[in-house]
Amino acid sequence: MVNHPIPSEVASRLRKNKAKASAIGGSLISPFTMVLGLLIVIAMYFLAQRFIYGLGAVTNINNGYPWGIWVVWDVVIATGFACGGYAMALVTYILNRGEYHHLVRPALTASLFGYSLGGLSVLIDLGRYWNFWHILSPSYAQTGSVMFEVAACISCYILVLWIEFSPAFLEHLGMKSAKKALNKFMFVFIGLGVLLPTMHQSSLGSLLVVFGYQIHPLWQTPLLPLLFLLTAVCMGFAIVILEATLAAVGFKRDIAEDLPMLSKIGKIIMGILAAYVVIRLGDLMVRGGIGKAFTSGIKSVMFLIEMAAFIYPIVVLSKPSNRRLLSKLLAASMSMLTGAVLYRIDAFLVAYDTGPGWHYFPSAPEMLVTIGVIAIEVLAYIIFVRKFPILPGHSTTAAAE
Amino acid sequence: MSITRRNFLRNAAGGTAAAAACATLASMPAEARESNKVPDKAIGLLYDSTLCIGCKACMSGCKEANELPLEDTIGEKLWDTPLELSGKTYTVIKVYQHGTMENKDKAENGFAHIKRQCLHCVDPSCVSACPVSAMLKRPEDGVVTYNKDACIGCRYCVAACPFGVPQFQYDTPTPQIAKCQLCKHRLAEGKIPACAQQCPTGATLFGTYPALSAEIERRKALKPGEAALYPRRTVDSGDNHEKPAPEYVEHVYGQKDAGGTQVRYLAGVPFDKLALPVGLPDRSYAADSETLQHTLYGGLILPGVALAGLVAAAWKGSKDHHDDDDFDMFDHPEGGKTHG
Ligand code: SF4
Ligand code: SF4
Numbered sequence: 001m002v003n004h005p006i007p008s009e010v011a012s013r014l015r016k017n018k019a020k021a022s023a024i025g026g027s028l029i030s031p032f033t034m035v036l037g038l039l040i041v042i043a044m045y046f047l048a049q050r051f052i053y054g055l056g057a058v059t060n061i062n063n064g065y066p067w068g069i070w071v072v073w074d075v076v077i078a079t080g081f082a083c084g085g086y087a088m089a090l091v092t093y094i095l096n097r098g099e100y101h102h103l104v105r106p107a108l109t110a111s112l113f114g115y116s117l118g119g120l121s122v123l124i125d126l127g128r129y130w131n132f133w134h135i136l137s138p139s140y141a142q143t144g145s146v147m148f149e150v151a152a153c154i155s156c157y158i159l160v161l162w163i164e165f166s167p168a169f170l171e172h173l174g175m176k177s178a179k180k181a182l183n184k185f186m187f188v189f190i191g192l193g194v195l196l197p198t199m200h201q202s203s204l205g206s207l208l209v210v211f212g213y214q215i216h217p218l219w220q221t222p223l224l225p226l227l228f229l230l231t232a233v234c235m236g237f238a239i240v241i242l243e244a245t246l247a248a249v250g251f252k253r254d255i256a257e258d259l260p261m262l263s264k265i266g267k268i269i270m271g272i273l274a275a276y277v278v279i280r281l282g283d284l285m286v287r288g289g290i291g292k293a294f295t296s297g298i299k300s301v302m303f304l305i306e307m308a309a310f311i312y313p314i315v316v317l318s319k320p321s322n323r324r325l326l327s328k329l330l331a332a333s334m335s336m337l338t339g340a341v342l343y344r345i346d347a348f349l350v351a352y353d354t355g356p357g358w359h360y361f362p363s364a365p366e367m368l369v370t371i372g373v374i375a376i377e378v379l380a381y382i383i384f385v386r387k388f389p390i391l392p393g394h395s396t397t398a399a400a401e
Numbered sequence: 402m403s404i405t406r407r408n409f410l411r412n413a414a415g416g417t418a419a420a421a422a423c424a425t426l427a428s429m430p431a432e433a434r435e436s437n438k439v440p441d442k443a444i445g446l447l448y449d450s451t452l453c454i455g456c457k458a459c460m461s462g463c464k465e466a467n468e469l470p471l472e473d474t475i476g477e478k479l480w481d482t483p484l485e486l487s488g489k490t491y492t493v494i495k496v497y498q499h500g501t502m503e504n505k506d507k508a509e510n511g512f513a514h515i516k517r518q519c520l521h522c523v524d525p526s527c528v529s530a531c532p533v534s535a536m537l538k539r540p541e542d543g544v545v546t547y548n549k550d551a552c553i554g555c556r557y558c559v560a561a562c563p564f565g566v567p568q569f570q571y572d573t574p575t576p577q578i579a580k581c582q583l584c585k586h587r588l589a590e591g592k593i594p595a596c597a598q599q600c601p602t603g604a605t606l607f608g609t610y611p612a613l614s615a616e617i618e619r620r621k622a623l624k625p626g627e628a629a630l631y632p633r634r635t636v637d638s639g640d641n642h643e644k645p646a647p648e649y650v651e652h653v654y655g656q657k658d659a660g661g662t663q664v665r666y667l668a669g670v671p672f673d674k675l676a677l678p679v680g681l682p683d684r685s686y687a688a689d690s691e692t693l694q695h696t697l698y699g700g701l702i703l704p705g706v707a708l709a710g711l712v713a714a715a716w717k718g719s720k721d722h723h724d725d726d727d728f729d730m731f732d733h734p735e736g737g738k739t740h741g
């Protein structure tokens with residue numbers, strides 16, 4: 001990237017000034033944030049009903065489909081979306097590609113909110129939420145349970161995310177020495193910040209193994225943890241591309257500087273997705289289930305749509321010229337995210353069959369609660385990037401401040 | 402880009418960590434967990450569909466013994482009318498019906514009864530799934546119990562049970578899981594489960610696992626049509642009634658299905674007609690799931706090694722990026738310099 005005639009020290013000093021993260025500032029009241037506020041109020045209304053009358057008053061879940069979108073979307077998919085911080089930490093700090101660094105803080109912010117709200121959503125969904133602490137208590141914990149592993153790991157990771165993020169707060173509060181002290185040990189948390197998502201994102205897939213025959217063979221495999229992990233990492237990278245674009249549009253920032261990094265991310269997505277498709281199809285062939293891709297009605301259709309959504313980005317991103325175009329990167333990312341979301345919905349709901357007579361489709365209030373949770377997330381993100389030094393400050397507004 | 406000493410060291414460190422992780426994975430003892438075995442003092446039930454007359458005495462006995470409310474699903478408020486297991490119902494008698502429904506225990510133009518309840522699996526999915534030990538299998542007699550004071554209401558057991566048994570209560574802010582616990586409170590008083598106590602024909606029979614196994618053997622050896630004795634309540638109650646032996650299907654449900662169950666079934670029609678899943682593997686799903694978990698997380702060896710590698714890499718990264726400064730998660734924009 002330093003292929004220009006300016007001496008490297010000067011170049012890096014220039015870049016240091018430009019890339020230094022800064023708060024964007026600006027007003028928090030806008031038509032958009034007002035709509036978000038309204039959605040949150042609606043969600044609160046239905047949440048009150050849920051806590052007064054029980055889960056059945058608001059949701060359509062039943063004893064044939066005990067997990068609805070409050071689990072599958074709010075936790076399984078939302079934490080996948082929140083893997084941006086994980087994916088970026090992976091390349092930036094562990095694989096030592098420091099050049100990706102200025103995308104880390106926005107990615108980490110999205111992860112922080114995604115996971116924190118995922119954790120809160122769990123409490124909404126748990127029937128006996130007041131006992132939640134049992135998961136972390138040795139006298140109750142059942143370590144053979146995949147659910148235990150997922151819950152304990154996600155709880156720890158939320159903690160780690162807040163610690164990883166705390167320098168931004170300390171900076172804001174002017175607590176320089178505390179920040180320095182914390183930073184001395186930060187490498188431990190960075191290590192944890194990669195290990196914990198690796199564990200629980202794969203375990204989200206393992207959750208389904210014990211369901212046995214109740215999960216359709218197109219999805220049921222001992223490789224579920226690997227397949228979930230690969231798609232989670234890809235989701236993280238795709239979200240980073242999406243986020244950079246949205247931030248550029250929403251906060252009128254220049255994206256040209258990010259583009260070389262985004263195209264490298266595109267290449268990583270392509271590689272991981274190719275591995276995913278090969279492993280998934282190979283596993284189906286080995287287990288003799290590949291024929292079911294065409295003979296299982298709606299399940300086959302969903303499987304094929306998923307596959308198309310995964311293969312499209314591989315094809316697009318395999319052309320180096322496409323990887324330099326934001327539009328192509330974005331299209332590939334969106335397709336990848338669609339595939340990953342469908343994969344999770346299919347595995348948990350479409351492929352799940354406990355026997356005849358059971359149906360599930362989320363109720364309107366149930367969806368409104370999920371939409372409200374998303375609104376909280378977006379609003380919190382907006383507040384944060386306006387108040388804290390999150391986004392790299394190459395916008396003219398930030399420079400003027 | 403030239404390979405600097407620093408680059409070289411960095412790559413070497415990363416490689417070592419990865420190699421160490423792989424080596425550990427490869428040398429992991431194959432901790433494959435086998436399906437659990439039937440406990441020595443196991444007890445259970447035998448439900449013989451051919452003896453059941455559909456009187457539902459077991460259902461009302463169960464409701465009374467477990468202080469469960471009645472259900473009205475048809476809006477007539479005449480009887481207790483659960484259609485399936487539910488948050489208010491631990492057991493329900495259902496009927497298979499075909500054609501003219503003339504012949505009892507025949508698939509063609511016939512009908513047959515089935516009793517739904519917890520099968521008290523030998524290696525239960527619900528116990529393996531439960532994150533907080535609310536579902537437990539008693540090691541001595543194998544009864545699968547539920548403790549509401551431990552339960553967090555995650556419903557993983559509801560989703561995991563291969564037989565759709567545990568029922569969550571969606572209509573209350575303080576829900577529990579409803580599930581037959583083989584009348585553990587009656588067992589503690591030296592009584593037998595209420596459903597077996599109430600059954601007038603011995604279709605639901607209580608006994609030790611071996612005693613019930615012997616009874617299954619005896620019944621299957623009978624010649625269809627010949628007069629035979631059938632005990633009520635328990636295998637050795639001495640309270641018998643006489644009836645011509647039926648024609649059983651080959652399959653003894655629960656003998657091996659999904660690792661075996663302590664509540665077993667005999668029937669005159671194939672079990673897929675009785676709404677029980679057929680073709681389940683002999684190995685329990687709990688064993689599959691826990692083998693996977695133990696392989697990945699056994700003794701936290703693998704995560705431990707991985708963490709050591711990751712922390713080392715992150716620490717090296719912090720040194721590389723900030724040779725003369727503290728490490729900051731965010732502020733080292735010149736980090737990309739060495740990759741120029
Ligand atoms: S039948 Fe279901 S609830 Fe009963 S022990 Fe087996 S897995 Fe658990
Ligand atoms: S709902 Fe309760 S009993 Fe069932 S798995 Fe969750 S915590 Fe265990």
Ligand code: SF4
Nearest residue numbers: 463492581584594596
């Ligand atoms: S054993 Fe007890 S709880 Fe279980 S079905 Fe029979 S009566 Fe009901």
